[in-house]
Amino acid sequence: QVQLQESGPxxxxxxxxxxxxxxxxxxxxxxxxxxxxxxxAGKGLEWVGRIYSSGSARYNPSLxxxxxxxxxxxxxxxxxxxxxxxxxxxxxxxxxxxxxxxxGSWSDPWGQGIQVTVSS
Amino acid sequence: DIQVxxxxxxxxxxxxxxxxxxxxxxxxxNRYLNWYQQKPGKAPKLLIYVASNLQSGVPSRFSxxxxxxxxxxxxxxxxxxxxxxxxxxQSYGTPYTFGxxxxxxxx
Numbered sequence: 521q522v523q524l525q526e527s528g529p530x531x532x533x534x535x536x537x538x539x540x541x542x543x544x545x546x547x548x549x550x551x552x553x554x555x556x557x558x559x560x561a562g563k564g565l566e567w568v569g570r571i572y573s574s575g576s577a578r579y580n581p582s583l584x585x586x587x588x589x590x591x592x593x594x595x596x597x598x599x600x601x602x603x604x605x606x607x608x609x610x611x612x613x614x615x616x617x618x619x620x621x622x623x624g625s626w627s628d629p630w631g632q633g634i635q636v637t638v639s640s
Numbered sequence: 641d642i643q644v645x646x647x648x649x650x651x652x653x654x655x656x657x658x659x660x661x662x663x664x665x666x667x668x669x670n671r672y673l674n675w676y677q678q679k680p681g682k683a684p685k686l687l688i689y690v691a692s693n694l695q696s697g698v699p700s701r702f703s704x705x706x707x708x709x710x711x712x713x714x715x716x717x718x719x720x721x722x723x724x725x726x727x728x729x730q731s732y733g734t735p736y737t738f739g740x741x742x743x744x745x746x747x
Contacts, residue, residue, distance in 0.1 A: 555736075557684075565676075565684065565727055565738040580735040581641070614683055624672035624731035626689040633683050 522546040524615050524631035532609075532638050538602040542615030542631060549573045549591060553618035554598045555627055556589065558611040566611075570618055570625075571598055605638045612636075642666055642730050646739025653718055654747045661713045661726055661742045668708035669732035675704055675713045678741075679724045687726075688713065720746050 528540035542554065556568035569579040571589040579587050583602065591598040602609060612635050616627035643666035653659045663673065671691035676684040686695045688704035691711060701716045715722055723746045728739040 564741045565678075565729075567729075567734075567736045567738065570734075570736075578734045582735075619689075621690075623670075623690040624674075625736065626674040626686055626729075626731065627676075627684075628686040628689075628695065630683040630685070 522617060522629055524617065524629060526613060526615050526631045526634040528634060528636070530635055530637060532605055532636060533640050534606055534638055535604055538600070538605050538609060538636055538638070540600045540613055540615075540634060540636070542598050542600075544596045544598075544617070547617070549593045549596055549598065553620055553625065554591065555616045555618045556600050557614045557616060557627070557630075559614070559633075560611045568600065568613075607638050610636065610638045641735055642669065642733055642737055644728060644730055644737045644739040646728055646742055648742060649740060650743040650745070652745040652747050655718055655720060657718045659715045659718060659744065661715075661728075661744075663706070663711040663713070663728035663739050665709050665711075665730055665732075667732075669730050671707055672730055672732040673704075673706060673711045674729045674731060675702075676727045676729065677722075677724045678727065684727065715744075718746065722746065 523545045550573045555570040571577040577589040586603045588601040612633040614633045616630040645664045673691045675688040678684040692704045726742045
């Protein structure tokens with residue numbers, strides 16, 4: 521079955537760039553949307569953005585100026601880069617596959633999540 | 641952005657009860673509404689997509705309904721393992737916003 525696994529540094533210094541990778545197994549990245557969602561400790565879910573296998577991406581406007589999503593179909597991976605991070609970017613970051621139809625999109629399955637802390 | 645308001649923020653119910661969680665959107669979204677369950681320390685899990693479609697493997701005691709701006713998730717005959725947080729999400733337009741979540745406690 522399809523499995524996703526986030527990887528990257530768990531600690532990032534303020535003003536630096538957060539970089540995360542999601543590795544997909546059990547499915548090709550082609551012709552599918554892939555998403556990032558984050559969740560600060562004790563809080564709700566925030567949609568970060570999503571990217572199609574062609575590289576076309578949609579971002580949350582609240583993050584758009586600092587966010588870059590990319591995809592590498594040869595490695596079956598997609599990545600998130602968030603620049604100029606602050607403590608407000610501290611969260612568990614999840615990657616997920618987006619199933620899209622004429623009736624909207626839904627995320628399934630999700631990776632286990634990775635805790636990222638922004639601190640000096 | 642489409643605002644999603646979920647209620648209640650928390651509730652407590654007994655095994656065997658029926659619980660209803662509501663989700664209201666700031667504009668009509670047809671049936672573009674999903675529901676997720678999240679247990680502590682775990683990733684969210686898809687329960688319902690397109691308002692009322694049960695994801696494969698999800699028990700039939702979970703059901704969803706609604707259209708345009710008002711949606712509900714119903715859990716019939718509550719089981720102890722249903723203790724979790726529940727989130728709705730609209731996928732009518734990006735950003736795909738989530739409700740604030742409902743924390744369900746089993747008495």
